[in-house]
Amino acid sequence: MADAVLLNVVLYLPLLGTAALLAVPSRREDAVRQVSLAVMLVQFAITAWLYWRFDPAAGLQFETRIPWIPGWGVNYQIGLDGYNLLLVLLTAFLGPLVVAGSFTAIRKDTKLFYAMVFLVQFAMLGAFVAQDLFLFYLFWEAMMIPMFFIIGIWGGERRIYATLKFVLYTAFGSILMLAAVIYLVYSLYASAGVASFAFADLYRVRLPLPVQTLLLAAFGLSFAIKVPIVPLHTWLPDAHVEAPTAGSVILAGVLLKMGTYGFMKLGFPLFPDATQLLAPVISTLAVVSIIYGACLALVQTDIKKIIAYSSISHLGFVMLGLVSLELIGIQGAVIQMVSHGLVAAGLFLLVGMIYERCHTRDLAAYGGLAAVMPVYSVFVALLTLAAIGLPTTSGFTGEFLVLLGAFTAAWPQYERGVAYPLVVSASAVAGVVLGALYMLSFAQRFLFGAVKAPHQPLRDIDFREKIILASLVVVVFALGIFPAEPMRKTELAAREFQQLVLTSRAETRVADVRGSPGPQRAPVADSASKPTIVPR
Amino acid sequence: MSWVNILFAMAPENILLAGIIVLIGLEVAEADERSALAVSLIVLVSACFVATWLAMNGYAFDAFPGHYSVDGSTSLAKAIVLALAVPVVLISRDETEQRQFHILLAASLYGICLLLSADSFITLFLGLELMSLPVYALVLLAFRRPESAEAALKYLVLGGTATATLLMGVSLLYGGSGSLALVAFGDALRSTDTMARVAVVMIVVAFYLKAAVVPFHAWAPDAYEAAAIPVTAYMASIIKAGVLFGAVRLFGAANVTGPVVNLVALLPLLSIVWGNLAAMRQHSFRRMIAYSSIAHAGYLFYAFLGDAGGRFQAVAFYAVAYGTMNLLAFVSLPAQGDDAARDRLENLSGLYQRNPFAAVMIAIAMLSLAGIPPFPGFVAKFLIFKNVMAAGFTLYAVLGLIASYMGIYFYLRAIQYLFMSPEAPVTRRGSPHPLVLAAMLLCLMLVVPLGIFPGWFIARM
Numbered sequence: 001m002a003d004a005v006l007l008n009v010v011l012y013l014p015l016l017g018t019a020a021l022l023a024v025p026s027r028r029e030d031a032v033r034q035v036s037l038a039v040m041l042v043q044f045a046i047t048a049w050l051y052w053r054f055d056p057a058a059g060l061q062f063e064t065r066i067p068w069i070p071g072w073g074v075n076y077q078i079g080l081d082g083y084n085l086l087l088v089l090l091t092a093f094l095g096p097l098v099v100a101g102s103f104t105a106i107r108k109d110t111k112l113f114y115a116m117v118f119l120v121q122f123a124m125l126g127a128f129v130a131q132d133l134f135l136f137y138l139f140w141e142a143m144m145i146p147m148f149f150i151i152g153i154w155g156g157e158r159r160i161y162a163t164l165k166f167v168l169y170t171a172f173g174s175i176l177m178l179a180a181v182i183y184l185v186y187s188l189y190a191s192a193g194v195a196s197f198a199f200a201d202l203y204r205v206r207l208p209l210p211v212q213t214l215l216l217a218a219f220g221l222s223f224a225i226k227v228p229i230v231p232l233h234t235w236l237p238d239a240h241v242e243a244p245t246a247g248s249v250i251l252a253g254v255l256l257k258m259g260t261y262g263f264m265k266l267g268f269p270l271f272p273d274a275t276q277l278l279a280p281v282i283s284t285l286a287v288v289s290i291i292y293g294a295c296l297a298l299v300q301t302d303i304k305k306i307i308a309y310s311s312i313s314h315l316g317f318v319m320l321g322l323v324s325l326e327l328i329g330i331q332g333a334v335i336q337m338v339s340h341g342l343v344a345a346g347l348f349l350l351v352g353m354i355y356e357r358c359h360t361r362d363l364a365a366y367g368g369l370a371a372v373m374p375v376y377s378v379f380v381a382l383l384t385l386a387a388i389g390l391p392t393t394s395g396f397t398g399e400f401l402v403l404l405g406a407f408t409a410a411w412p413q414y415e416r417g418v419a420y421p422l423v424v425s426a427s428a429v430a431g432v433v434l435g436a437l438y439m440l441s442f443a444q445r446f447l448f449g450a451v452k453a454p455h456q457p458l459r460d461i462d463f464r465e466k467i468i469l470a471s472l473v474v475v476v477f478a479l480g481i482f483p484a485e486p487m488r489k490t491e492l493a494a495r496e497f498q499q500l501v502l503t504s505r506a507e508t509r510v511a512d513v514r515g516s517p518g519p520q521r522a523p524v525a526d527s528a529s530k531p532t533i534v535p536r
Numbered sequence: 537m538s539w540v541n542i543l544f545a546m547a548p549e550n551i552l553l554a555g556i557i558v559l560i561g562l563e564v565a566e567a568d569e570r571s572a573l574a575v576s577l578i579v580l581v582s583a584c585f586v587a588t589w590l591a592m593n594g595y596a597f598d599a600f601p602g603h604y605s606v607d608g609s610t611s612l613a614k615a616i617v618l619a620l621a622v623p624v625v626l627i628s629r630d631e632t633e634q635r636q637f638h639i640l641l642a643a644s645l646y647g648i649c650l651l652l653s654a655d656s657f658i659t660l661f662l663g664l665e666l667m668s669l670p671v672y673a674l675v676l677l678a679f680r681r682p683e684s685a686e687a688a689l690k691y692l693v694l695g696g697t698a699t700a701t702l703l704m705g706v707s708l709l710y711g712g713s714g715s716l717a718l719v720a721f722g723d724a725l726r727s728t729d730t731m732a733r734v735a736v737v738m739i740v741v742a743f744y745l746k747a748a749v750v751p752f753h754a755w756a757p758d759a760y761e762a763a764a765i766p767v768t769a770y771m772a773s774i775i776k777a778g779v780l781f782g783a784v785r786l787f788g789a790a791n792v793t794g795p796v797v798n799l800v801a802l803l804p805l806l807s808i809v810w811g812n813l814a815a816m817r818q819h820s821f822r823r824m825i826a827y828s829s830i831a832h833a834g835y836l837f838y839a840f841l842g843d844a845g846g847r848f849q850a851v852a853f854y855a856v857a858y859g860t861m862n863l864l865a866f867v868s869l870p871a872q873g874d875d876a877a878r879d880r881l882e883n884l885s886g887l888y889q890r891n892p893f894a895a896v897m898i899a900i901a902m903l904s905l906a907g908i909p910p911f912p913g914f915v916a917k918f919l920i921f922k923n924v925m926a927a928g929f930t931l932y933a934v935l936g937l938i939a940s941y942m943g944i945y946f947y948l949r950a951i952q953y954l955f956m957s958p959e960a961p962v963t964r965r966g967s968p969h970p971l972v973l974a975a976m977l978l979c980l981m982l983v984v985p986l987g988i989f990p991g992w993f994i995a996r997m
């Protein structure tokens with residue numbers, strides 16, 4: 001019970017932080033920064049405690065459930081499960097780093113900036129912990145607004161263009177998702193007579209295959225834009241390049257995972273038959289994202305763009321792992337989400353640090369930094385290796401497990417003797433090689449060769465920056481060397497996800513949405529139906 | 537005692553009537569302008585209070601059988617309309633013709649109250665006209681400049697057309713059914729008789745004209761732009777709510793089926809699309825809001841596709857949410873040197889730097905109008921589209937949602953001016969008048985709970 005309250009505390013701390021900032025006078029910028037950092041640190045501490053308390057044998061825990069709009073069956077329902085546990089922890093972990101990383105970079109409207117960071121943190125955590133579709137949608141949409149401000153106010157030269165593009169892309173997906181949400185809930189109401197938005201109830205909706213496909217497309221479009229999956233990725237480089245460092249870290253670290261999390265928690269399990277039908281398409285798109293993203297990263301001259309495109313490539317692995325529907329691939333996808341969150345956040349922070357010193361992101365302007373900024377260069381090298389997926393780093397664990405899953409994937413279409421999965425997986429391996437190519441060539445040009453930098457002499461990173469980067473690197477290696485611990489906590493969720501997607505819920509008769517609820521249908525008796533958990 | 541009951545049932549109207557008489561007396565006596573404002577406020581608040589009380593107690597009475605009746609939801613609708621008028625009065629201080637403004641406003645509100653209780657077409661007609669006539673004068677009243685006269689005339693002519701259309705439709709209906717009761721409209725909706733169908737089309741078109749639904753919307757941008765800010769706010773939120781509540785009364789318990797569906801779906805859909813597209817090109821804040829209100833009229837008429845049982849709830853919640861956010865935007869609009877400067881969107885540039893509170897308020901209003909959660913505009917829109925989909929019109933719901941997506945851009949553009957553009961030269965600085973501040977806080981106090989606890993409101997509608 002106490003832990004359920006703590007989860008609410010974690011969720012509302014950012015709002016409390018915003019309120020606290022209102023009380024601090026705008027002139028005292030240092031106080032604004034310290035208050036923000038303190039709130040974020042407290043939030044991380046509580047989240048870490050919740051992670052520690054998380055019981056791997058139980059499903060949904062630390063649950064709060066309060067009727068919110070009783071007439072519609074909307075509940076305020078939040079909780080932690082294996083799906084969101086690591087992502088909540090990741091969000092809370094990146095929070096203090098985002099705040100600390102902006103201490104020197106943000107000099108304009110400081111108070112508004114940290115308020116926006118708090119609001120986006122609140123919305124992201126809310127979307128992760130929500131166990132009710134209405135609540136999820138609310139947070140999902142709401143997170144767009146602070147991001148719009150962060151890019152639009154503190155961004156680079158083309159910030160207005162980038163931020164409008166970001167919002168218009170994401171909002172388009174959301175609108176179709178909203179239509180699908182309403183339709184889904186009414187299907188549940190029409191077939192079972194229950195008005196409910198709870199995930200657990202919606203997992204029982206039976207729909208004919210064509211309807212499932214349409215709804216998956218509507219949900220999927222929204223999620224695929226966020227991930228992003230090629231060809232819906234074009235907002236990402238603009239948003240990343242124009243965003244301030246903190247914005248890029250939030251985007252790459254957490255916001256993109258919102259898309260893959262959406263697929264894992266909602267898109268695939270809600271429409272299992274459509275997912276199985278479309279698995280080849282989705283896996284192909286995933287591999288296209290891996291390779292296309294890597295190829296684009298290879299030819300960029302803007303450092304931020306290299307990392308932005310590498311994100312597309314790395315999130316392709318997550319999608320491939322999820323859609324492999326193999327336990328090992330799913331678990332790999334979860335690890336890869338966290339790993340990419342850490343590594344991309346670290347790389348964007350590194351770019352931000354050099355940008356603060358030299359005011360350019362052009363790769364050609366740099367060279368031989370290893371000689372002048374040794375400590376900085378060590379971190380660049382370490383995080384580059386993590387991005388490539390060198391063993392003992394988190395990137396290796398994620399990509400390796402995903403590829404294992406993809407190789408053993410048993411999609412029904414391929415049991416007819418098609419060598420398709422092999423081709424897909426082999427292409428994904430090519431993506432790994434390309435990844436090594438662009439990251440190493442970046443590191444080589446950036447760190448080695450003749451010393452070259454626009455604003456010499458360069459000072460090496462200071463204590464604050466060292467702490468930020470060191471904490472990231474430690475976690476990256478911890479996740480690479482001891483992946484078993486987080487995997488143990490998410491295994492149940494991965495199994496549940498696999499069960500949900502592999503159990504057909506196709507309905508042959510088109511449910512009559514209009515009119516009175518049909519005959520009460522017994523809930524599907526599969527092991528996948530979510531266990532009901534009482535708050536501890 | 538029957539006449540006591542009648543007086544009691546009509547209490548909100550009676551209070552307004554008393555207020556109008558007092559205000560006319562003040563005008564004759566050339567009393568202080570502030571006293572007119574005070575009287576107007578007291579009248580509105582007490583009328584709203586009485587209407588709320590009637591609604592909470594579910595007071596139902598057939599005051600004039602067949603013509604005028606009161607029940608819980610009618611009183612609630614009156615309370616909503618009267619409450620929305622309070623901020624309008626609060627920001628009217630800067631208007632030149634103080635006393636006349638208050639008289640006309642109260643008269644128009646009286647018309648809306650009458651409209652909301654109508655059981656027959658006679659009362660409905662009286663209400664609609666009494667609602668509209670003072671507004672023609674209000675549009676003209678503001679500046680006495682040529683554009684205002686042109687806009688008011690345009691509004692008058694199109695309003696007159698609406699009246700004529702309505703009367704024609706009603707006569708046809710009477711010719712077919714021999715009844716002037718509103719129930720006859722519900723029967724005509726289901727009828728296959730040509731005359732009844734023509735009557736339905738004409739009556740619905742009259743309401744479209746009053747609510748500015750494409751292609752009957754041309755008066756709105758001009759009238760909104762020419763009028764003073766409080767009058768624009770009044771037209772955008774309260775008149776719209778009144779017309780829609782009137783339409784709810786008109787449709788009654790009849791579900792929309794058959795060929796009427798296209799009339800009730802296609803034109804509103806077109807309205808959403810066109811309103812949102814045209815709003816993108818505006819440089820005047822009021823014109824932008826005018827086109828936005830055309831789009832919102834589309835959403836509101838979408839509510840009529842839904843089941844009759846949920847219609848009042850959907851329209852009521854939408855009216856409250858939409859009215860509040862419109863008013864929030866208007867009351868927060870900072871004062872500038874002259875009215876034209878105040879109205880220019882570009883002059884909002886960098887408002888956050890000089891007046892963060894007003895900038896945040898306008899931003900909240902814009903996000904809410906765009907239907908982005910957690911602001912009340914989202915729940916309002918959700919409620920309407922939920923009902924439309926529940927009634928089986930999935931395609932119309934999806935098209936409407938996609939059309940609503942087109943609106944996001946221009947609301948965001950307004951926010952972009954507020955926060956992301958360099959500060960515009962200002963001709964007048966200074967903090968807003970306490971009354972204006974009070975209006976802002978009043979709207980904010982409604983917007984926040986509407987967004988966060990919509991369930992509480994929905995359960996009471």
